[in-house]
Amino acid sequence: MAISAKEQGMAYDPSSPQVMNAFYRRLFPYKALFKWLNQADVPGKLWTHREFAFTIENDVYIRYNSFNTAYDFQKEVLRLNPSRFEIGPQYSARPRDRKTLPAGALQPQRRELVFDIDMTDYDEVRTCCSDKKICKRCWGFIAAAVKVLDNALRNTFGFKHLLWVYSGRRGIHCWISDTLAIDLTDDQRRALVTFLEVIKGSKEQVKKVNVRNGKDDGELHPALEDALDDLRTEFSRLILRDQECFQSDQGWQTLLALLPANREVTESLRKLWESSPDRSSEDKWVDIVGMIKTYKTSNPTLYRKYEKYMQDIVLQYTYPRIDAEVSKHRNHLLKSPFCVHPGTGRVCIPIDPDRAHEFDPEAVPHVGELLVELDNAPAADSGGKIPEDYERTSLKPYVEMLERHAKAIMADVRGARRPVKEETMEF
Amino acid sequence: MFRPTTRPSATASSSLDVKLHKRQTVSSASSSGRYPYRLNFYDRPPSLDITLDEFETCAIDRLRILSHLEALSHRNLPPAQLSTAIATYTKQHLPLSANTARTANLDDERRRDEIGHWVLRLAFSRSPELRARFVRAETMLFRHRFETDDASERAAFLRHLALDWAVVGEDERSAYESQLRKCMPWARPEQFAAESWFKVSWTAVPDLVAKRRVFVKQGMAYVPQSMQISLVLQAFDTRLTRALEVTAKNLPRLDEDERLGPVIDHLAASFLAGVGAGEYAPTDSTAAVTAEMVDDVARKHFPPCMLNLYERLKRDHHLKHFGRLQLGLFLKGIGLPLEEAVVFWRRMYGSTMTDDKFNKEYRYNIRHSYGQEGRRANYPPKSCTQILTSNQPGTQDSHGCPFRHFSPENLQSFLLSTYPQLERGSPDMRDIMDSVKSSHYHVACTRVFEITHNVKRGEGLGNSESVSHPNKWTDRSRELEKEKLAILNGEDVKME
Ligand code: SF4
Ligand SMILES: [Zn+2]
Numbered sequence: 001m002a003i004s005a006k007e008q009g010m011a012y013d014p015s016s017p018q019v020m021n022a023f024y025r026r027l028f029p030y031k032a033l034f035k036w037l038n039q040a041d042v043p044g045k046l047w048t049h050r051e052f053a054f055t056i057e058n059d060v061y062i063r064y065n066s067f068n069t070a071y072d073f074q075k076e077v078l079r080l081n082p083s084r085f086e087i088g089p090q091y092s093a094r095p096r097d098r099k100t101l102p103a104g105a106l107q108p109q110r111r112e113l114v115f116d117i118d119m120t121d122y123d124e125v126r127t128c129c130s131d132k133k134i135c136k137r138c139w140g141f142i143a144a145a146v147k148v149l150d151n152a153l154r155n156t157f158g159f160k161h162l163l164w165v166y167s168g169r170r171g172i173h174c175w176i177s178d179t180l181a182i183d184l185t186d187d188q189r190r191a192l193v194t195f196l197e198v199i200k201g202s203k204e205q206v207k208k209v210n211v212r213n214g215k216d217d218g219e220l221h222p223a224l225e226d227a228l229d230d231l232r233t234e235f236s237r238l239i240l241r242d243q244e245c246f247q248s249d250q251g252w253q254t255l256l257a258l259l260p261a262n263r264e265v266t267e268s269l270r271k272l273w274e275s276s277p278d279r280s281s282e283d284k285w286v287d288i289v290g291m292i293k294t295y296k297t298s299n300p301t302l303y304r305k306y307e308k309y310m311q312d313i314v315l316q317y318t319y320p321r322i323d324a325e326v327s328k329h330r331n332h333l334l335k336s337p338f339c340v341h342p343g344t345g346r347v348c349i350p351i352d353p354d355r356a357h358e359f360d361p362e363a364v365p366h367v368g369e370l371l372v373e374l375d376n377a378p379a380a381d382s383g384g385k386i387p388e389d390y391e392r393t394s395l396k397p398y399v400e401m402l403e404r405h406a407k408a409i410m411a412d413v414r415g416a417r418r419p420v421k422e423e424t425m426e427f
Numbered sequence: 428m429f430r431p432t433t434r435p436s437a438t439a440s441s442s443l444d445v446k447l448h449k450r451q452t453v454s455s456a457s458s459s460g461r462y463p464y465r466l467n468f469y470d471r472p473p474s475l476d477i478t479l480d481e482f483e484t485c486a487i488d489r490l491r492i493l494s495h496l497e498a499l500s501h502r503n504l505p506p507a508q509l510s511t512a513i514a515t516y517t518k519q520h521l522p523l524s525a526n527t528a529r530t531a532n533l534d535d536e537r538r539r540d541e542i543g544h545w546v547l548r549l550a551f552s553r554s555p556e557l558r559a560r561f562v563r564a565e566t567m568l569f570r571h572r573f574e575t576d577d578a579s580e581r582a583a584f585l586r587h588l589a590l591d592w593a594v595v596g597e598d599e600r601s602a603y604e605s606q607l608r609k610c611m612p613w614a615r616p617e618q619f620a621a622e623s624w625f626k627v628s629w630t631a632v633p634d635l636v637a638k639r640r641v642f643v644k645q646g647m648a649y650v651p652q653s654m655q656i657s658l659v660l661q662a663f664d665t666r667l668t669r670a671l672e673v674t675a676k677n678l679p680r681l682d683e684d685e686r687l688g689p690v691i692d693h694l695a696a697s698f699l700a701g702v703g704a705g706e707y708a709p710t711d712s713t714a715a716v717t718a719e720m721v722d723d724v725a726r727k728h729f730p731p732c733m734l735n736l737y738e739r740l741k742r743d744h745h746l747k748h749f750g751r752l753q754l755g756l757f758l759k760g761i762g763l764p765l766e767e768a769v770v771f772w773r774r775m776y777g778s779t780m781t782d783d784k785f786n787k788e789y790r791y792n793i794r795h796s797y798g799q800e801g802r803r804a805n806y807p808p809k810s811c812t813q814i815l816t817s818n819q820p821g822t823q824d825s826h827g828c829p830f831r832h833f834s835p836e837n838l839q840s841f842l843l844s845t846y847p848q849l850e851r852g853s854p855d856m857r858d859i860m861d862s863v864k865s866s867h868y869h870v871a872c873t874r875v876f877e878i879t880h881n882v883k884r885g886e887g888l889g890n891s892e893s894v895s896h897p898n899k900w901t902d903r904s905r906e907l908e909k910e911k912l913a914i915l916n917g918e919d920v921k922m923e
């Protein structure tokens with residue numbers, strides 16, 4: 001083949017209405033999305049009282065849509081042909097009836113717990129790209145964040161049903177569908193996020209990690225200690241080797257500013273690094289370790305302080321930077337999985353958190369590519385089941401991921417209900 | 428007779444049954460055994476035989492406390508100062524004594540406490556906002572009582588609640604020893620050794636989770652006994668929130684006794700306006716003011732709403748009806764006698780009006796507001812609640828409360844041009860605008876008072892009282908001036 005489907009596909013413009021219409025008509029996995037959000041086969045309030053918000057031509061934003069069935073939803077998507085759409089909470093009433101409801105009667109009630117991590121928050125630490133750009137290398141930050149956050153949400157908070165979704169350009173979303181997560185109040189969400197939030201402070205603030213109860217040598221909370229264990233290797237691989245965060249003048253000046261204010265150590269390091277500008281980030285990190293070693297016996301307090309500060313540096317460069325506001329309120333709208341990013345044309349596909357490191361944003365299915373695949377696929381052979389259109393494209397494994405995920409949630413929800421039923425049947 | 432009607436199944440635990448009597452029934456002096464504890468989770472509605480008067484006063488007393496607590500909570504006081512402020516205020520308006528107190532009529536105090544709570548539930552179940560604010564304030568009150576309660580009484584109370592918290596066993600404790608230790612860095616070794624833990628869903632202690640004060644594993648938080656207050660408060664909060672939602676869905680029909688409806692409406696409205704039905708009684712220190720003095724008093728002692736009206740009047744030589752009423756009654760309150768008021772208004776209108784017109788149309792109104800015409804009612808000066816909630820100003824009006832009725836931009840420039848102590852973008856200014864944004868107008872007003880009178884933050888009009896009446900602002904402002912003069916003159920100042 002002269003040109004690959006990939007190359008052909010890139011020629012499709014995701015901002016063209018025809019392209020999007022073909023995508024919504026032939027590829028969007030409505031059924032799986034419905035089951036995932038509704039957590040049952042028959043539409044319940046999680047579906048019928050759920051807000052959807054559409055962005056259509058000229059950036060017109062239509063809020064408070066809600067639908068009786070998955071089919072109604074599909075019809076509306078095809079009619080509006082939105083460039084993207086977002087998912088909100090289940091309200092106390094159907095959002096689309098809001099004009100006929102008394103004031104204050106439309107209250108957000110249940111909603112997946114969501115997280116949003118965006119590359120822009122890493123601009124001060126990444127060296128390979130900036131702004132809207134993202135490459136396989138800086139994806140390493142996101143991958144590290146996924147590892148830590150996934151771990152904390154499962155082991156610390158005990159959640160099971162996490163769906164990680166590529167946001168289409170330079171970030172990732174996480175949706176948690178456990179009943180406990182869906183039922184969280186805003187206060188509880190705020191508490192959880194505050195627990196997880198470690199990097200705080202504005203541009204002006206150099207040291208952004210202050211998690212030792214105001215003491216320099218305080219202990220880390222066990223959950224943060226777990227995170228630190230995960231992040232140590234990430235730090236050497238990503239920060240010291242790949243990103244070379246302390247190579248440039250500005251880089252190592254920041255590093256010095258993040259260490260305890262000890263004239264002797266700081267000045268020696270400064271002199272050393274000024275005189276040999278080609279010392280790598282890894283060299284410099286080793287320099288610090290070597291420099292403070294003598295204090296281990298002569299000044300254990302100072303030594304301990306350095307140790308803790310260096311741990312904090314690891315956290316500052318690699319700990320997940322979450323957009324806290326997104327997670328704190330039930331009524332926050334978040335872009336739906338399987339939307340197409342209007343700028344990049346990439347589909348917001350689910351990501352397996354255990355393989356987040358292997359993920360390559362450049363390799364994510366492009367809407368055009370999928371349409372080409374569909375055109376090139378052999379017509380369904382007679383006999384046997386007629387495959388869905390998506391099954392004939394590289395979207396298939398991702399749709400299946402969402403289906404499996406929805407199934408697991410539904411099994412759990414059913415399981416939680418069953419005992420009650422059985423009891424009543426027995427008597 | 429008034430009987431809230433709700434679905435029978437829901438009544439049992441959630442609604443209040445009130446029988447109104449003409450006269451107060453003498454409650455038996457001996458302890459009824461209904462109130463073995465000072466603390467109360469209010470999970471059993473009382474069945475009450477009370478007078479309308481009792482119904483109302485219990486509710487108003489409590490409302491006053493809740494408003495005051497809410498105002499205090501927005502002032503970011505240090506814990507100790509906050510606790511004292513609450514203690515002083517509650518002692519005065521809603522005392523609640525421990526079992527050991529010999530002098531107090533425990534049953535009566537506790538009964539009033541309970542009635543107030545349940546009546547306010549009716550008033551506050553109506554909107555999500557009211558519910559949320561009620562729960563916050565009630566929880567704050569409960570917290571204060573819990574913290575100041577006698578240790579053994581508190582323990583007995585907790586036992587009776589029988590909250591189902593799982594106790595962490597020895598095995599688990601030693602398995603997580605190091606993690607538990609790291610979550611209590613402040614504890615001395617012997618303290619840690621003596622500690623025991625409850626295991627609860629982390630959602631039961633969001634405050635401890637947010638501060639990383641507890642070890643969390645698989646969704647369970649390990650809460651040290653020493654932090655159980657968080658658990659108790661959360662339980663209080665959750666139960667009350669749920670109960671209010673039930674009440675909201677089965678709101679008792681109040682129209683069966685037309686006397687109760689208005690009382691309850693008024694309670695909710697007062698709280699929304701941020702003030703506990705404050706009524707104004709002039710203090711004796713109010714020296715008479717003459718028409719000549721008004722200008723001077725205005726510059727030094729008028730609250731923002733009145734200063735605004737007065738400046739308008741000076742500029743336009745005119746005020747619309749409600750503006751005249753608001754300012755006029757206020758002036759009466761600060762001690763401007765009728766004859767002086769006539770002089771004052773005549774002068775203000777100046778040449779824009781003929782004597783004839785003034786005498787015909789305005790003199791009557793002034794005399795009327797002093798109770799000298801018509802029904803001869805002596806109208807009291809308007810409270811902040813009234814100013815905030817009734818007769819909403821139209822575009823041509825200048826009455827009302829600047830904090831509520833000005834746009835944020837206009838309010839800011841008004842404050843900046845009126846009070847040289849305030850600066851654009853200063854933390855104080857931001858504070859004030861934040862309070863306004865969250866509809867705590869009286870908090871904003873109190874802050875302006877503090878700043879312009881060189882009063883410590885949190886002191887308000889003295890004893891942490893918020894501004895609830897324009898005349899109280901002026902009284903206090905004049906009082907402070909007197910004290911200052913006395914000091915300058917080397918006199919002794921009588922301190923309360
Ligand atoms: S809060 Fe009360 S005193 Fe202050 S400006 Fe408003 S109405 Fe006047
Ligand atoms: Zn990059």
